[in-house]
Amino acid sequence: MISEALRPLPEDLRADATVYRYNADSGEREILREGDNHVECEPRSDDGFTWCYPTSTAARRDLRARLVAEGLSSEEVAERITAAEMDGSVAPSPIGSMMYRTYDEGDRIQYLWVVVLPDQVASDLAMPTGSQRDQSLAGQGTPWMMREGTSGAHLMIPINGTEFSNTGSTAPLIDAKTITDPVTQATLPLPDDLKNVATVSTFDASTGQRVVLREGTSTVECRPHDPESGFTRCYHQDGWVSRDMNARLLAEGYSEDDASASVAKAVEDGAIPSTPMGSLGYRLYGEDDRIRLLWVLRVPGATATELGMPTESQRDNALAGRGTPWMMNEGTAGAHLMIPINSTELSNR
Incomplete structure (x- = not known):
């Protein structure tokens, strides 16, 4: 379970990363392995995804887990988190925060890193917004921005060519x-x-x-x-x-x-x-x-x-x-x- 949870990370972050999960009934955090660096990972979830995050966003994720365990709707969870950010009890996700994700099947992007860019706009950052999902499934995707101008704005970075990436061919080289x-x-x-x-x-x-x-x-x-x-x-x-x-x-x-x-x-x-x-x-x-x-x-x-x-x-x-x-x-x-x-x-x- 530990090694599987660490798969989304690059090798230099794996050895010292924390691995944790949330208790489904209480939403409380349970530590499976204590780490001492700046990232932490959850074991693969029922939907097939394995995620790792910066520890700087832990309080925000912990609050979300507790609210979900209380049975709140997604809208209510979002409202409570926004309120917590406003009153200072939870820090917003820093612009540029990195998340890491793997998935086992080829019908989705199998190896994906995500840069959090809350409320940012593509034109301000010189970013593309054209989806690269199909190219990524073929192993040739490039980054693109999603949900620009919203609190959930982020840069999708499909990782090609690794052992965890979608299987695909390398495009013929253009000189x-x-x-x-x-x-x-x-x-x-x-x-x-x-x-x-x-x-x-x-x-x-x-x-x-x-x-x-x-x-x-x-x-x-x-x-x-x-x-x-x-x-x-x-x-x-x-x-x-x-x-x-x-x-x-x-x-x-x-x-x-x-x-x-x-x-x-x-x-x-x-x-x-x-x-x-x-x-x-x-x-x-x-x-x-x-x-x-x-x-x-x-x-x-x-x-x-x-x-x-x-x-x-x-x-x-x-x-x-x-x-x-x-x-x-x-x-x-x-x-x-x-x-x-x-x-x-x-x-x-």
């Missing part, structure tokens, strides 16, 4: 270097529902000139392949402002430290926009010595303990086409979740 149209090439890192609505631009750091190649209708903006770095990148349009400022300062002769400090000061002063908690970036690389298709979730200032995230690098696994997300730079302004995208036509294999 991005053969695509010469700058607009088509620039939008390659994006999911299909964002490709045709993204703005595409170029930027000359030496002159500070931004040139729009295609005006989009979304908040996502992409830049064509950078021959110096080898990357093609897309961000929320506000995300380019700080990057462009940094590039201009470097071109003017600033050191990297001084340029970064100037950008940070501009953000602090409100002169340029800050990176929103939970915003998503997209990156493509054309060779196998790095992660080819990588999405990055920004969680500035957050820690792994707060959000229930792993921190052990998955770079090697990602290069082999079976990487899972991990957090980098926790507790800093640059904290982010690395999300390697496996098994697509642009992924490592």
Whole structure:
């Protein structure tokens, strides 16, 4: 039971995770194994799902279990939890909290991680909303946002290519270097529902000139392949402002430290926009010595303990086409979740 309950977690979180269950009659928590890290898991439920959560949301889940045991309706449970959040007796789920789920049958997504984004809107975070359920069942799904603008808003992250994932084939590799149209090439890192609505631009750091190649209708903006770095990148349009400022300062002769400090000061002063908690970036690389298709979730200032995230690098696994997300730079302004995208036509294999 213990090992099965831990299956949704990445390996670096399993050994020290708590395993618990709720008493069906009282709703009280029963500890099956005491852990000492920042995640905890429930054994597989009758509906076939196994879930793990950050310990930071334990009080909220404990309250829900007690209310359900009292026989309250789902609407009444939601009202009581909202009231508890309002009076401070239960903390809201932090934006960016991670949940982990497995399922044993192939008629649903078998390995799924979920980032909680209460009340957030896709356009503010440069996120896709087109469902990837069918692609995920075929082993080739990419993340997408559900229930935007509600208290239950979240990012679905189907995990492809692992022993717990849906069985499917890896899509034939597309060589991005053969695509010469700058607009088509620039939008390659994006999911299909964002490709045709993204703005595409170029930027000359030496002159500070931004040139729009295609005006989009979304908040996502992409830049064509950078021959110096080898990357093609897309961000929320506000995300380019700080990057462009940094590039201009470097071109003017600033050191990297001084340029970064100037950008940070501009953000602090409100002169340029800050990176929103939970915003998503997209990156493509054309060779196998790095992660080819990588999405990055920004969680500035957050820690792994707060959000229930792993921190052990998955770079090697990602290069082999079976990487899972991990957090980098926790507790800093640059904290982010690395999300390697496996098994697509642009992924490592």
